[in-house]
Amino acid sequence: MADYTPVYTNGNKPMTKTASAAITGGQIVAASGVSTVAPAGAASTAVVGVAAHDAANGARVTVWPLTNVxxxxxxxxxxxxxxxxxxxxxxxxxxxxxxxxxxxxxxxxxxxxxxxxxxxxxxxxxxxx
CATH class of the missing domain: 2.40.340 (Beta-clip)
Incomplete structure (x- = not known):
């Protein structure tokens, strides 16, 4: 299992979403539906943050936000x-x-x-x- 923690969080807290595909901790994830995320594709306009850990399709995943992190x-x-x-x-x-x-x-x-x-x-x- 790959765990991920940002270098600097600036006081930001992670959020929890549902994986709509297999995710590896440390991958950049994008919104893929209502409260769901998946690994971001090239030049995505829907990026939510970075996954904090591995997650299977349908599992809950912790996501670190982008802004000021x-x-x-x-x-x-x-x-x-x-x-x-x-x-x-x-x-x-x-x-x-x-x-x-x-x-x-x-x-x-x-x-x-x-x-x-x-x-x-x-x-x-x-x-x-």
Whole structure:
């Protein structure tokens, strides 16, 4: 079981949702229905936060919110994220890089990278709501 805790929570508390697919702790998750979440797809506009633990389809899962929380998640396969880059979702609940203005205009910007990493390593980012 993969447990996940953000680097810095800024006093934010996690929420509980129902998994609508298998989730691994540390994956970025997106709203998939009424009070349900699933691993976020590439460039998702429905990101809710980061899963705190593994959860099977139909199970309850704890989710850390994005806003003002520093997360550390896996970079999308064959990708690189550099400190200061905009962060969007990659495939299967991972992180990818994007131009801040472009991603913000598209509604896919989830944060700003605070470290640099290449796949399959983890990058830190400060989440935006």
């Amino acid at each position: 520093e997360h550390e998640v896996t970079v999308v396969a064959a990708g690189t994220v550099t400190a200061g880059d905009g962060v969007v979702t990659g495939a299967s609940g991972t992180a990818a890089t994007a131009a801040v203005a472009t991603a913000a205009a598209a509604g896919t910007l989830i944060g700003t990278a605070t470290t640099t990493a290449t796949a399959p390593n983890k990058v830190r980012f400060i989440g935006r709501g």
